[in-house]
Amino acid sequence: MEITYILLGEILGILLLFQFFSSWIVISITLFSLGTVYFFTKKKSILIYIIPILFVIRLVFGVHSGDFDYLENIRLKVELNRGVGKVLKIDNKNLKNLTFVYMSELADGKYNVLGEFKELEKKEDIDIISINRLEVEKLEDSFLEKYFENRVEGFIEKGDRYFKRVYRAIILGESREIPKELREKFNYVGVSHLFALSGLHIGIIIGVISFVSSKFSISRDKRYWVILIGLTLYFLGIKHSPSLIRAYIMGVIFLFGKILYENIDIEKSLAVSFIVSLFLNPISIYEVSFKLSYLAVAAIIFIYPFIIKFYKGKSKTVKNIILIGTIQIFLTPILIKEFGTIQLFSIFSNLIIVPLGSLYITLAFIGLLFENFGLGVVIFPFVNIIFKLLIKVVEIFSNIPMLTIKYSGNKDNTIFLLFYVIIFGIIFYNKFKMEGKKDEKIYRRTKISQ
Structure with a gap:
């Protein structure tokens, strides 16, 4: 093994x-x-x-540990949005549970807060703490965060409310910017993953930088270094999520493989990304975005190749349907557990909306690149047209019944865990069984040749 x-x-x-x-x-x-x-x-x-x-x-x-004594001094790192602060760390440690604190009189942003612990209130899977604030220090954005913020603001200046907020979500990772009514439509038609920074976005960034750098007279190795540096600068300048961290780590492994002329095993790179992500934040495994991100990629890498063997045709459309269906079926237990929904027929909306969304995201990143040279105004009209078309298509599909349905049945953790244990058990058993047969064949050939 x-x-x-x-x-x-x-x-x-x-x-x-x-x-x-x-x-x-x-x-x-x-x-x-x-x-x-x-x-x-x-x-x-x-x-x-x-x-x-x-x-x-x-x-x-x-x-x-999450245990506090009354009036104990605790130091919180908080990300505040509209008076509700998401607690990122307490005493410089990650938290087991999603935790919030209310600070309505402060402006949005990140803060270091020193306070005396008063009360802990539990609401389902969320903790809400109350403190007597002693000190409040606003944390300033880094140079790269300010840089990308300014570039984005310059590019979206002439866009409408929806354009501005969705653009900020897909470029800066600020998914909370998406208006509630629009988010509900994305969720219903099954394309909310388009607007969470992940492998699609990292792949587009690598592709855009690769295309631009190929137009200059630089060597192959230097071009991959340029891509790696550009990707890293972007990563350091935006808001992070488990799906983005996973995609970035896999992107770095891929680029280093190209630089070192090594063939990259995508299965192992996913496992390495998983381990590194948990070292960075061990508790991220309990976040929904972490589960969805890694399970979706696992479905593509491990399950889709097994299922597609049974299809003997060559139609790309059918293959795309099988791919999307594989991902959706594999993620169904998580969607039921976390959101109480089943994506019944959203596979068909994905066939149309995902390519259109991918085009919009690609043009959005090209627009950001142009804005670095003050030329964002050149490409803004094209990005805006594709965005309006995308929203129109989403609205059309959101009126079609049964794309996503509500589920209110049993949500026992044991059942869902057992589902994934059995699936991965079968996958890895077959994988290592096949590798064992290959090793046996190699051994027999070697023995015969001797």
Whole structure:
């Protein structure tokens, strides 16, 4: 079994333990398990032992327990939007639960807040804390954040309300900017993923920078370095989400593979991205966007190739239907659990809206590139026309019944977890079985040749 997948299993196992047991029990079980593995299997790769220990340390010292004493001094990092502050960290540690604090008299932005803990109120999966504020420090945006903010504002100056807010969402990652009525339509027709920064957007950025850089007399290696630097500057200048972090890490792995002339295993790059993302923020695995992002890519990489084998035709339309259907069916348990919805016939809306949305996103990034040279006005009319067409098509599909339906049945976590355990169990069993047969054939050929 590949070391990457062993590490993935170890990380998931530690997270599962951390969900139910105290830190010291998790540490003890982890050390005992690693010692047992070493004693009985004699695995020589040091990563199998070092990475899990580092991850346990990251959990113990990087995740807040959520327990507070009355009037205890706590320091919060808060992202405030319209008086509601999303708590990003407490005492510089990540939080197990989604946590908010109300600060209606402050302007939108990020703050460091020192306060005395008063009360913790739980509402379903959300925690709301109350504090006596002692100190408030507004955090200024970085140079890159201000730079991209100014470029975006310059480009969208002549757009209408919808154009401005959707453009900010797909360029700056500010998904909360999308008006509620428009967001509901996107969700109903099953295309809300278009407006969450992810692999599609990263791929478009890489493609745009690659096309532009190819017009200059620079070597192949330098061109990939230009793409990597450009992608990283953009990543550092916008709002991050689990789906964006996953896509960025996979994009970096892809680009380094090109620079080093290495063939990239997309399956392993997804696993590496998963592990790195959890090291950056171990609690992100509980966020809906994290689950949807990784499961969607897993469906494309592991499940779609297996299903498409049964289709012997060559129609691209049919293949696209199978691809979209595979993703939607695979994500159905998460959509039911988190949103209480089933995307019944939205597969057909995706066939039309996704290509149109991809064109809009591509032109939007080209517009941002032009705006860097003060030429955004040249391409703005084209971006605006495609955007209005996209919104019109979304509105048409939003009036079609049964694209998405509500589900109010059983939402037991065990059932959903079992679904994914069985699916991935079958996938990896077949995968390693096939690899075993290949290794056996190679061994037999080698033996015969000797």
